[in-house]
Amino acid sequence: MKKQKEFFKNIWTITSRDFRAYFTSPMAYIVIAGFLVIMGWMFFFNLSHFNLQNLQYQQFNMGKGVSITEGIIRPLYGNMNVIFLFLVPFITMRLFAEEKKIHTIELLMTSPLSLTQIILGKFFSSFLLVLIMLVLTLVYPIVLFVTGNPDLGPIASSYLGTLLLTSCYLAIGLVFSSMTENQIVAGALTFAAGLFFWLVSWATQAAGPVWSELLMYLSLISHYNNFSQGIISTSDVFYYLSFITIGLFLTHRVLDSYRWR
């Protein structure tokens, strides 16, 4: 029990320093501000488009109209995932690359912390930042609940899906940050890899039946679809958690091999 407590305390030592470091540089403010401006604009656009659409439905007596889930929630959180694809490289690029550049990696690696604790500490610091960004967007569902009557289910599952999907981007970012001491390189590779895992499903049409299923399974975004409809399936959650675990494991391997060179 004491050992477990110490294990998490060590992780927290890393997490708290790195999390604070986000806010001592302008990066966190730029990322959060940029995120909120774009999301706010998108929410406004979605909302006005939704109103216009429903007004037209009413005018021409075309039936029930578009639900809030279909008209606002799905496009809003779908877009949020794309924005995270662009923003995550800025969040993760410094995590290990900077430590290598300024040699503080030597401080971490010669401290009585295991590599696993260091990596988890770093991961959770970026996870915490993403979590805060998501909490700040809670204002949109609040507006919807005040003015309308949306389903809670799809909103909650969209948040869970977004958090899991973004965590996969974070894991990718951690791998590339551990590979280089150049933050720009780490960021660019993270974006490229994130985009690849996002778009890999596009190739399914060209591929054969077996390959298309495999590619579909590999695609980060195809596992998000269920979440956006209010369905939390264990296979999707398992996929995302495995993706994150593999990312963190690769980071461990990269940093360990760096010691052997």
Place this chain on the structure above:
Amino acid sequence: MIEVSNLTKMYGPRTAIDDLSFQISKGEIVGFLGPNGAGKTTTMKILTGFMPATTGKAVLGGHDVFENPIEVKRNIGYLPETPPVYSEMSVHDYIKFSAKLHQVPSQSLSSSVDTAIQKTGLGDVKKRLIGNLSKGFKQRVGLAQALVHNPQILILDEPTIGLDPKQIIEIRELIKGLAGDHTVILSSHILPEVTATCQRIIVINKGKIVAEDTLDRLQTRLNKGLIYSLVVKNPVQSGVDAIRQIPGVSSVSPTGPKLVVEIKPGAKEIRHEIVSTAVAKDMGVLEFSSEKVSLEEIFLQLTTEEKPS
């Protein structure tokens, strides 16, 4: 305290350190001396568990570095070549972070931090950001980081580099004060550094130990014999001959008013005879001094010996 046996590290085909073995007992201050690229930093990185050795064994404080790295790291304070500091943190926060990293219990956390700050003379700058400090202060912050958890073993890679002369003296005093309670290894390519602080010296060149002894013993071991220099008013030939006759003197070479008197190794004390002979011959003695072989010369001798001529 520290036992290193047959340590070898290869970087690809290049051998950085080659079959290194040495022992350091508790409370000693030992200096690693060697030219740039001799393998000092590599040895230290292996001892701290930062990188593994290709072959060989290192035991620090009873724990094997390769089998039980976490236990070893708990007992070590390490100051790398470049002080591992975060420029956006304040001195106090950084040292506190380092104390937490080394699992200083929370009830003694603030006192440990204060002690480290006070020992390294950082009291005036503890609220400032490390990025705004001079190189010398950054070095001291790095040292405070190594000291904060009161480790049994301190491994300092070029601890006084970049400091001004006054700070160098302060840091040397600080390191000397650590002897007894702590075991200290420090590396340097600056020779007076090692002379001033270390009890024992390990000279490394091209990854191999070329000498390992106390400073005095190194000096006598390498001396071909003592050398005295005698400055006189009138260096008459009869006087020079008379000195040459003294048993124990191997040669006398006069250059102007200065006579360089070389003594055979192992000869007994004959300074008195030399001076009294010079006085008896009415040479008019102005100066008499012994010329010690400096560490620089020992160093050069040791590190150039194996070069093919």
